[in-house]
Amino acid sequence: MYRSHHCGELNASHINTEVTLAGWVQKSRDKGFMNWVDLRDRYGITQLIFDESRTEKSVFELAKTLGREYVIQVKGTVIERESKNTAIPTGEIEILVSEMTILNAALTPPFTIEDETDGGEDIRMKYRYLDIRRNPVKNSLLFRHKVAMEVRKYLSDLDFCEVETPYLIKSTPEGARDFVVPSRMNEGQFYALPQSPQTFKQLLMVGGMDKYFQIVKCFRDEDLRADRQPEFTQIDCEMAFVEQEDILNIFEGLTRHLLKEIKGVEVAKFPRITYDYAMKTYGNDKPDIRFGMEFGELNAVAQHKEFPVFNAAELVVGIAVPGAGNYTRKEIDALIDWVKRPQVGASGMVYVKCNEDGTYKSSVDKFYDQDDLAQWAKATQAQAGDMIFVLSGPANKTRAQLSALRMELATRLGLRKPNEFAPLWVVDFPLLEFDEESGRYHAMHHPFTSPKPEDISLLETNPGKVRANAYDMVLNGNEIGGGSIRIHDKATQELMFKYLGFTPEEAKAQFGFLMDAFQFGAPPHGGLAFGLDRLVAILGGQETIRDFIAFPKNNSGRDVMIDAPSTIDEAQLKELHIQLNIKV
Numbered sequence: 001m002y003r004s005h006h007c008g009e010l011n012a013s014h015i016n017t018e019v020t021l022a023g024w025v026q027k028s029r030d031k032g033f034m035n036w037v038d039l040r041d042r043y044g045i046t047q048l049i050f051d052e053s054r055t056e057k058s059v060f061e062l063a064k065t066l067g068r069e070y071v072i073q074v075k076g077t078v079i080e081r082e083s084k085n086t087a088i089p090t091g092e093i094e095i096l097v098s099e100m101t102i103l104n105a106a107l108t109p110p111f112t113i114e115d116e117t118d119g120g121e122d123i124r125m126k127y128r129y130l131d132i133r134r135n136p137v138k139n140s141l142l143f144r145h146k147v148a149m150e151v152r153k154y155l156s157d158l159d160f161c162e163v164e165t166p167y168l169i170k171s172t173p174e175g176a177r178d179f180v181v182p183s184r185m186n187e188g189q190f191y192a193l194p195q196s197p198q199t200f201k202q203l204l205m206v207g208g209m210d211k212y213f214q215i216v217k218c219f220r221d222e223d224l225r226a227d228r229q230p231e232f233t234q235i236d237c238e239m240a241f242v243e244q245e246d247i248l249n250i251f252e253g254l255t256r257h258l259l260k261e262i263k264g265v266e267v268a269k270f271p272r273i274t275y276d277y278a279m280k281t282y283g284n285d286k287p288d289i290r291f292g293m294e295f296g297e298l299n300a301v302a303q304h305k306e307f308p309v310f311n312a313a314e315l316v317v318g319i320a321v322p323g324a325g326n327y328t329r330k331e332i333d334a335l336i337d338w339v340k341r342p343q344v345g346a347s348g349m350v351y352v353k354c355n356e357d358g359t360y361k362s363s364v365d366k367f368y369d370q371d372d373l374a375q376w377a378k379a380t381q382a383q384a385g386d387m388i389f390v391l392s393g394p395a396n397k398t399r400a401q402l403s404a405l406r407m408e409l410a411t412r413l414g415l416r417k418p419n420e421f422a423p424l425w426v427v428d429f430p431l432l433e434f435d436e437e438s439g440r441y442h443a444m445h446h447p448f449t450s451p452k453p454e455d456i457s458l459l460e461t462n463p464g465k466v467r468a469n470a471y472d473m474v475l476n477g478n479e480i481g482g483g484s485i486r487i488h489d490k491a492t493q494e495l496m497f498k499y500l501g502f503t504p505e506e507a508k509a510q511f512g513f514l515m516d517a518f519q520f521g522a523p524p525h526g527g528l529a530f531g532l533d534r535l536v537a538i539l540g541g542q543e544t545i546r547d548f549i550a551f552p553k554n555n556s557g558r559d560v561m562i563d564a565p566s567t568i569d570e571a572q573l574k575e576l577h578i579q580l581n582i583k584v
Helices: 057-063 121-126 135-157 198-206 244-263 275-282 329-339 370-380 395-412 490-499 504-518 532-539 570-575
Strands: 018-030 034-041 044-051 071-080 093-104 180-182 190-192 211-219 231-240 272-274 315-321 350-354 360-362 387-393 423-427 432-435 440-443 470-475 478-485 525-531
Touching (some): 018 044, 018 093, 034 057, 057 093, 135 244, 135 532, 198 504, 198 525, 231 244, 231 532, 244 423, 244 470, 272 275, 315 370, 329 387, 329 395, 350 370, 360 370, 387 395
Parallel strands (some): 272 423
Antiparallel strands (some): 018 034, 018 071, 071 093, 180 190, 350 360, 423 470, 432 440, 470 478, 478 525
16 A cells, blocks of 8 residues: 555644655755655645654665655654644644655656746646646646536436547538548548537437537647647537527526536526627627627717718727726827737727816817717717727728727726626527638538528528527637537528538538438437536636646647657558658
């Protein structure tokens, strides 16, 4: 037996108990006649004491050789600690060591295994197995486990059945790029790794499983950023014989359950807004509603004056920033430079100071009088002491730019509080979106999303106006889940493929198996998938997902710890019938 207790377990009630512990050396303090060692495992830290007058000489001398991260086993007696440490659960006691075995010596780690480490992200990614020993990463992984267990418990209690679906599937042309896997046994043919289990969960509904879920890995070969990984985890769910309201109620209940059990937060019924309202009011379809700064459209009160920039714009829109009326010209110029960065792309910005005496001072005073600016304040709900920032240009582009500014200002003003949670549903998405490059419509979600029944006739006359029977759950400005009621009959699915530009032959080649299944009594069905990585990060109060993934990739999609992806040898290539054509 390597240990009778773990390193976070012992306290004053164990005094005079003989114990065996094992773990890593956190640090050692040698005072000559006395040596203290902090022993660490996943559960905590216990202080060991080696006393020249009470410890066998060989054990005492061996303790002097210990380095950081050595793996050791000790036996000894729990005694009361003279200098107590109230910051840790074991701070009232220490172990007077009688026996010690070095289980494994260790090199000096390339960074300190402390909460506040001296290691940068690159070096910690390379030695991720050491980084996991640090409390912030370890606790994030334990937190993820807790969330996953609560999800499983909640869904299982509602009669959902967890079913595994395949990882080696058929490549399809929709969505992001597939990761492809060559088949040795089928020359010249390839599997794809699933971007989601979408078609399989629909087939499970055809199979009568009724309520399915799976905590599942998904794969997308797309450009990465801090909150995106090439492999990610979904809480994937599907139900038969349901309408949109059924799904919203069940998964709103799941989110409420997680907030209560994990964070101790009670949330009332989630607000619901339409996609069009979200875009008009917040400039994006995943608004953060923890704070205000809602958009005020100014075309009616800012155009047809003498200011040509606004007169030529499709949209003039502004936000009122609370308490920002005291910004200096230097601070305002810095924000103007911020929105002019290529990442945002605005050509400039107009501002209006709402003075405490009820007057206004604007960068366009030459063109607008006090009555005009008062109308701007009314449209943006600005109060005395606020600042109004105004952008103009093409509608969609300008809304996106103002949305970016709104989020940046909220961050600077401390309005995006990590322990405040504001969930909502966004509904009534467009079914299709037009892609200028390809000259055709694409599914905004995926080609199996059902249109609103009352909008089906618009597919012939105005496909861009067709609403999807789709919904997203948004939490603190992040889409954490999304889904739809699915098409469940062959005729409607064929119609959908037609408007997405598939020929009948292409549709049959790619999705014939699904349409064939629909002919054998497919029930009405729908579902939703949560992004587990993102959900856990938000519940954990973090902006990025990497610390909640045991072995993440970097922004280039590389695992620098194991040096993957990597080349394979000629013998493997030949066995897979692959010839590389790489230009050097």
